């Protein structure tokens with residue numbers, strides 16, 4: 001009995017020793033990584049603020065005489081708070097073409113601070129007076145992005161010129177939308193209608209051509225048969241007379 005107890009004690013000690021070794025190995029691998037993390041967190045100063053600006057038109061279609069909402073989103077993608085943020089759209093000065101429903105001041109916005117990861121948005125409403133082209137353009141932005149005093153300047157994405165449709169065209173689009181459902185989504189635009197129209201047209205044309213060709217072919221075959229029969233009859237007669 002005592003011998004068995006000793007063996008058990010020995011085994012327990014061996015297991016403990018292996019476990020300790022394993023712990024030491026794990027710790028020696030893990031330690032440097034932890035130490036590096038600590039160093040990163042304490043030594044490196046946070047990066048500057050980075051304000052990204054996105055400009056977009058909210059409506060699907062821009063139509064003359066109707067509201068067009070332009071939304072501007074500012075997002076701080078940097079690591080420091082952005083201060084004294086000023087955004088401004090310089091377009092829509094021509095009052096012959098546009099009416100700025102929300103007033104001149106609505107083209108710009110200021111924010112005391114935008115925290116890292118934070119997004120803010122402002123919008124303004126213009127009504128195009130004529131069909132044609134809606135100016136795209138960009139929104140410019142300036143802010144203090146570091147702990148110092150230098151101002152950072154930036155600008156938004158540039159919106160391409162967007163077509164301004166007439167009310168009549170808008171109604172055609174609405175009609176096409178109905179047509180889209182009627183044709184199970186196959187015909188969505190005027191081009192689609194023209195394209196499918198042509199295909200349907202050419203299918204009809206091909207069927208007609210085929211029919212004509214078949215008729216001709218049958219005719220030719222019938223004529224050949226007649227000729228063959230006639231020549232057989234002729235040779236038959238010749239043989240009989242001979």
Ligand SMILES: *[C@@H]1O[C@H](CO)[C@@H](O)[C@H](O)[C@H]1NC(C)=O
Nearest residue numbers: 066067068101102124125126
């Ligand atoms: C057009 O925009 C203005 C300002 O936002 C709003 O007061 C008005 O109701 C809008 N009109 C339509 C028809 O949506």
